[in-house]
Amino acid sequence: MENKSLLNYFSTQVHLYLDNRLNADSEENLLKACDQDNECNKLFQQEKTFRDFVKNNVKRPCVSTDVLKHIKDKCC
């Protein structure tokens, strides 16, 4: 997969696949391309790794008990 525009097209397809935006036919074509082309497969895995890394490493601070109590006092 040396053509840059093909690479960009494939990159777009990977993004859309991981966002659940591809129809069944496009999904099948993408997965077939991954099976047949190492570069495609590598790109797919890199994008997936990137998404997982971001999702798993983002800071998720907890709500303080004071805030929880305040909300419950006002709303419940």
Next chain:
Amino acid sequence: MPHIDALKTFAFHLSYNESYADDLVQETYMKAYRFIDKYDAGTNAKAWLFKILKNAYINDYRKKSKRPTQVDYEEIVTYHNSESAAGPAYMDLRQELFDNMMGDEVTIAINSLPIDFRTVILLCDIEGFTYEEISKIVDVPIGTVRSRLFRARNMLKEKLKSYAQKRGYHDYRGKKKGGQKEEE
């Protein structure tokens, strides 16, 4: 309390301030409680709460700043001018890059993105909202959600790549055989 942790994460990354994020979460539940009659039963409650929080943050932001900073404005204008551009440029990242990171840099990198781009990343990649839900939460067309996401992810990759390079990781692809990482 439904979705409170997710709301806190969203609020924290919008404001990058824990105490203010708590205030935003509290304000969100107060507003939801006050305007519960506006909520259509059976529709997505999480998306509704996120929209309330996003609006509360934007309203506060507008009150506090008379105008957006020059850098953000330029970024958004440039972005909107190229909104209809077909797809993302391919942005490569080596898997090894992630091995050198602790996690804090993800938070720092996300928080350094312009607000419009940060918002879609948080809603899609962190909270798992669909394009349709994001479109309703941020009041932009689905095509705009899609292009913002592509752009935001590439910006995030650039930032993480720069961070890795500062930490001693170098990408030698295309320059030299091997392309192994090198510690400084």
